[in-house]
Amino acid sequence: MIETYLLEYFIAVIENKSLLKASEVLHISQPSLTRAIQKLEEELSLTLFTRERNRLILNSQGKIIEEYARDLLSLERRLEEKAKELKESENSLRIGLSAPGPLFRYSSILLSNAKYQKVITTIEEEKALIAKVKNGLLDLAFITEDYQDDELLTQHIMDEHLYISLPKTHFLSNAKKGLYFHDVDGQSFLLAKELGVWDKILEEELPNSRLFRQDLDNLDEIVSASSIPSFVTDVTIEDHRSSDRVFLPFLDDKATISFYIIIKKKNSSLLKNLKLNGN
Amino acid sequence: MIETYLLEYFIAVIENKSLLKASEVLHISQPSLTRAIQKLEEELSLTLFTRERNRLILNSQGKIIEEYARDLLSLERRLEEKAKELKESENSLRIGLSAPGPLFRYSSILLSNAKYQKVITTIEEEKALIAKVKNGLLDLAFITEDYQDDELLTQHIMDEHLYISLPKTHFLSNAKKGLYFHDVDGQSFLLAKELGVWDKILEEELPNSRLFRQDLDNLDEIVSASSIPSFVTDVTIEDHRSSDRVFLPFLDDKATISFYIIIKKKNSSLLKNLKLNGN
DNA sequence: ATGCCTTACGTTATACGTAATTATT
């Protein structure tokens, strides 16, 4: 079994092209490195370097082992990073979302909770969210289905309704009550990336539209600088009141999503602490 | 830096679901394992097991680390296997081929050479073969180009000519001198896998044919049991004389390949030892 | 002589085993 530190030393020797330099970088003595390289060669029953005039030169076998060693070390680094991430998540409130809406609505409550140093959010498929809440990888999740399970507490928490965002000059901007998806199917839209369940709804209901996805940071700026239709929901609409746009609700049933919060029953006290006031 | 043995122990504990059992499997004492798991947890700053009733139960964080650990250990195992393979190749004659022909022609000479315990062959692209001969990963290679290089000795060694193999009942089987690719393009053929440069030639010259590739072990049997055309070359034709087939040469220029042996100049003595009698 | 790798040797760190301890059923 090849220990990690031997591979680390091996790569350091390759990168520094000298035992002496590598030993300085590694903060060990040069003889230690000599022995470590010898040990690695012995355990692999291979010669990795040709010893030519006070120099170690990586040979063709060494080059092949180098690739494996680098792969191994990078995997080891990823393991450590993952461990760090998991460690961090211990002091964090880990929230799963099937769409960003609940985060917008409740961000102030969630972020101001003193108990947690950090709020970690992830947007995923509902099945994955349910599994992660159940196995403890998430503290709670917002899904769009009234999912019932012995282990879980499920509670309706909010609805989110989709609006179209149109420049005032748009020919549909003075529709009275609102409009339907099929009225605007075929038009281009600007929208954010990673909208979870909204992604599927929009792709299904607007099959002939082109959906130009933007990073959330840039979206507002690009929208206000263009005359391309966009979307808002009742959750985000207040943030856009000042803009030079008209917001009209979609009248289709599919334009409304109900959110349910799911949480392990034995963690239900957390839910009380958060004081998310659902209906 | 997480050492390999810690991950090995970790996986053993998971698989044996007990420190005691795992320690027996690993041939170490149980307290050693306790400490190793503690050390792993400490180095990752994570709790991997919940200590419930005299039992260790892998928790959700542990399950995630388990995946990384398994990946790492399998990579480590592959490294050791690769090392073994390289070790073996030291006592082997490593031959590269751009098509199998030269191996058939010279197999008796190559395999009977007392100096080497084993002959390792590989079929690859000619560029890769040239590179590997130059960097020492191959002792010699057979390519189809008269490649000239300061480091390499290049020598014409043989030609290989392609024949069609037809059942005697086939409507083309009494063609006199031979036939052309375009005469049979569109017909189906049985042929072996991994024919190197022949693959490209056949796909280019018979673009409308379906090429049914078989494992070499089964090919002869399947061919003799069917009426589907196949291929032979002057190298393999003697082995097929007894079969119930007619062999007709392709008359196209592309149906002949010239092979050149390439070898490092400083290894040219090896070439003499092998006594491959080229023209 | 100088620079760099290797060998020799004594020291220290650490992984190990044995034995005692704790905790759970």
Place this chain on the structure above:
DNA sequence: AATAATTACGTATAACGTAAGGCAT
């Protein structure tokens, strides 16, 4: 009491540093 993990302690392995020894420039 029995089973299984943990803690305590002494031992042995092996990785380490210092110092001395090659070897080529």
